[in-house]
Amino acid sequence: VPQEAMPVIAEELNLSRAEVHGVVTFYHDYRDHPAGRHVLKLCRAEACQSMGGDALAERVKALLGIDFHQTTLDGGVTLEPVYCLGLCACAPAAMLDGEVYGRVDDQTAAELVAEARR
Template identity: 85%
Template sequence: MNLHLSSRDIDSRTLDIVSEMKSLEGPLLPILHEIQAEFGYVPQEALPVIARELNLSRAEVHGVVTFYHDYRDHPAGRHVLKLCRAEACQSMGGDALAERVKVLLGIDFHQTTLDGSVTLEPVYCLGLCSTAPAAMLDGEVHGRLDADAVRDLVAEVRA
């Protein structure tokens, strides 16, 4: 993931990715996932390239990017902490834990700490309802969270 690419480099790599994947059935989501894996986010410069190559409007591509919570429009921090916001997690104290994490990090959802260490994102189900409240840190799920556990998670990503 290179964050210092020019628009020309983004266009070129986006075109490569789209060309490799556009023959898939329903290629837009896999293409967006691959672009985010490549750049760490879905750059605005990539949207017209995707639209042109898939014969979609830019509005259609933008709509998909903004509809799904997993796509970012800016680079994430070194760590991504996703807190489950689904009903099961809320009913088990997820709202209070989310507020605690926001205070510990000094940011809100969809923000990154000033030092670039952590991006905090809401997620609307991790499939861990039986171990609610839950979170995902850099792809690893954590269940049965309490105040001590979230403090430890935050300490881990701030170290």
């Protein structure tokens, strides 16, 4: 949702700009710029963190050369943190383009990044 669209949305829905801004910034799937062709989400919840999620996140960031909320220069992959994918028993978890993966290790992470780069 571009910044310049928020006042129009607020007016059409009879809401304040602050209310529209609050909704757009609260929900992760709303953005002020387009996402990459592929979106890779890494779970950051406690269960995933306790099972190596922090190391996994650092590995994926290094493989992609970007940080969370960024998109690769070629526009191919956007990396997003999420705070639950519902796979606590299979932590750490990731989601690539809506498909969920559990027990993600270094090899699986590399495969997911390679798939996203295609």
